[in-house]
Amino acid sequence: MTSRPEETATPGAFASGVSRARNEFARLISYLVFGLGSVYLSWRAGQLPSSRWEPLGAGSFPKLVFAVLAILCLMAAVRAVIDIRKIGKLDGLGSALCRWIKIRRISFAIFGLLAVYLGALPYAGFSLATFVFLLIAQLLIADISKKTVIQSVIAALIFSVGLNMLFAGVFNVFLPRGVLFAG
Amino acid sequence: MLDAFLAGAHQVFAFDTLIYMLIGSVAGIVAAAIPGFTVTMAIILTLPLTFAMDPLQGVSVMLSVYVGGYTGGLISAALLGIPGTPSSVATTFDAFPMARGGEPGRALSLGVWASFFGTVISTVILIVAAPPLALIAVKLGPWEYFSLIVFALTVVASLVGNSLMRGLIAGVIGLGLATIGPDPMMGRPRLTFESDILMPGLPFLVVLIGIFAISQLMSEVEDQGEKSGQALIPDSIDFKTWAVMREVLMHPVNLVRSSLIGVVIGALPGAGGSIANLLAYDQAKRSSKTPEKFGKGIADGVVASEAGNSATAGGGLIPMIALGIPGSAVDAILMAALMVHGVSVGPRLIMDHPDLAYGMFVAMVVSSLMMLVVCVLSMRLFLRVTDIPKQFIVPTVMICCVIGAFALNNRVSDLYLLGAIGLIGYGLKSLDYPLAPLVLGVILGPIAETNLRRALMSDGDWTVFFTRPISAVLLVAALLSVIFSVRSILKMRQKNRPATDEQDGD
Structure with a gap:
């Protein structure tokens, strides 16, 4: 306060x-x-x-x-x-x-979402969990409209699947694959 | 020395290193141009990318982000009136009015050149000052080292934030957090409560990312009920690059004085670019024949503020390389990056890894040159960065933080720590606790404990801390820093009693 x-x-x-x-x-x-x-x-x-x-x-x-x-x-x-x-x-x-x-309701909502995301990461894997996290977080911060939904989906795809591929392929950093996708 | 210098230069001038540094320079400028995105955060995000690199290559890339970041803050400061980073607050005072007055290109060019010369001057001082200081530092015993850390923490607590007491509390909380996990000498687990997550201790970088980045990102999405600054990006901007360079060089006294202020402030633990930026501006105004023009778009104001904050980059490296004491949170991350690569940072760094130390000096100069070239050639493109909405920046940067925390040890439990520490950091930030002393406490804690225990192992007498001259001087200096801080706060309280709300330092 x-x-x-x-x-x-x-x-x-x-x-x-x-x-x-x-x-x-x-x-x-x-x-x-x-x-x-x-x-x-x-x-x-x-x-x-x-x-x-x-x-x-x-x-x-x-x-x-x-x-x-x-x-x-x-x-x-x-x-x-x-x-x-x-x-x-x-x-x-x-x-x-x-x-x-x-005043901080969005901050707390984003943090709650981050907590759920971190909990789900080992099970859902980086790409899926990150895609969902980014999509919801972006829509929480921005006003929901057709334009922001499309932009958010594209950004979420790039920074979930794209980042995973970048880190695995270029930097040899392997992010959690998730129990669901293991084996 | 020359061999080491050439070996370091050889590594820095390798083609792949130069390419990575160029990318780092662009990334630093872009990141810092985004309001609310600090240089510290940019460096944190760079860190996991350097794990696969050689130590010098990794640190060179981080230095290029560092140097680029100090300049990038100028863009939103000049064009939007919003400091891109806390270290460009004073830049807004004159760069923004100058841009509003129809000279946005001149404002940006002045800032870029001042940043370049500030960084170069600070690097020259770094090259001259660090090696002899390191030679003195290796002769210090554990008593002096412990006292030095006490001094560093009290200086940080008294310089950062609005309250000395909260600064001290934050610093000691940092020291306390560092005691969780195995003790640094015998490896005995402490305060772990049988938890597997706490058993290996709190990784410094996870604490750093949580405290600085997560808390800052959460603050960014608070509903302040205020609109962001009015965009001011005209279609055509005339940068007048070379004319402005001559203009900057025509004010050598202001340039050198501001750079020296930046170096000294940067070398003080905890006092980073934000203080240097304001102090250099203040000194330029006091020394000016036309102080009334400050705040209305005078060139001296822009030069002083930007040279001041950029010079802290070299200044901050002096205590880190010579003493193993980071001058700021950014230097702490650089130090941690070297530690991740198995390089022990301290006074022996120059002796044990001279190529690395001298390579860092070379990397500083190369970084400032790259920043200059990148800014001169493509400033127009960076101007568009300030338009990126928060909805994309905040969650994406959060994901980058998660990757950084995970990539350090490939441990999912570190992510849970990240979340918890981020929430604590946000709480502390909301309550106006300064975060820099906490982070420095975490990194200096094990060093302080090891030296205290070593000192008492060789002589169990506590009074030795006061009878050894250097140790005594450092402890007296620590006490004086607290006394002066209390005195200045009391003075300020008396002066602003009716209006003050925040200056409640005790």
Whole structure:
């Protein structure tokens, strides 16, 4: 929930203050997540056995790094709380979150599609999975019309089958063939 | 030295290498001309294509993409007013008004020539500075190396992004990510949670692609509710190539000063072309007799910004070749490419592989010449690149990222890591965490750990880090960089208190 152009551009100190408080609140959550995570990882690293051959074992460096991270996150979180209290205008969080998600709906849709694509890649093979991914992703980003559908199909074909052939033939990089097409 | 230089030159001037470099140069210019497509991303996409090449051939191709990329950002900056890459932000200040004022050809030619001279000047400094620095660096012990990495990370954290604290957090997260997998000295698995995916550790390039490329591509399709810049590509453009070359050379002080700024900024870890671009512009404006003309289409503004960002290419290679510390994310990828080929990058690079090091110097000069020739001959064609819609670019580049991550180890599990890291990178980017310190943390983490453990193996006393002079100086410099950063942020806060939203560094 960092400041978007439309938020920062909003005239008036009140809107700016609210926006800043929301940003700080979002970051505060990230500091807490990273802080707690690093405390846990520092503890896990401390469980690793020490070495007979050196003063620092395998766990010492990660323990040190995650301890430093926990301290930094704590400092940042305290600072964020002070800032939020100073601004004192932390309202409309729900609607801000909805707007934040709405702005990024295509980004999240593309990421979801990428996750499905990566999951399907070993089974469907590079060419088929990539063709479907490219086609859907292009139509998600562009407005659907007869022209964009035709353009997307052509582009998807070139960059799925074409790239596969290019990498296999020219660079000797063999992309997943897929369980469906193996043998 | 001469033998090594000739051996390197012989490899670079091989016909196939020159052809690949030419393609790389064109690809770099085209990629960077597309708004939102960074030089880093172009280099990442080039990497898998170089796996089948010799180390020097692969790095030469990547350098040609690098040099071409810094120039390509100029095209959309001058014609659309949108920086093609973050390193061409200041270029828009004068190149765009100049283009709008009816001189788009002059604006582009000024930028191209300034980029060329900037790269050449930085390469000369690289050739002079890197070998002696490497000779000093081989004498450094693990204490000095560890302190150097601490210094590098604090400098990166304080220079990049809007908040020192988030920069430091990102850097330490990077160091933490690097500890996952086998430990660098004994190979004992750490923090893997018995997962097969995490057992070999997080491959640096997968982290890099996920953090930089996937997160950037996801940002590109956010609905900002704003239209892209107005196209400004007239049917006839007069580039006035040779007249403009003379014009650039008529301002030698500005050209050399901006290039030197680029070299120094490039040599600082983490501070890349985007800072050099702005700083060189700022210095040109301060030193000008007519500062009021800046921002209205003055030639000095274009020359300073483009010479500044292009000179970081050579500057960034100085710490990488001499110390094994990458100056920027792009240098980190170059370093990783050499590591993929089994070449250990560090101060011994010049001694163990002199042909490779000197070949890189030659490749820099050849790349800048190629960029110049390609731009002069075919700039008109590249102008059309800015018209390619996002719907084709974003998914296609995503696929190229997937291929790059897969081709590294032929492991499907790396793709799952890519997706997860991409999402984390996008989250961090959305929360305004700088990503460069994180990536440098990942690459410097194992080096830092190895040196720390070596240092304490030979002498278990921690105070040695403060009693060895060079180590102490580096740690004090690290502390000073943090103090100065905090001081400047506090000053800026006081100055802009009512208006500021983003400058909340702590």
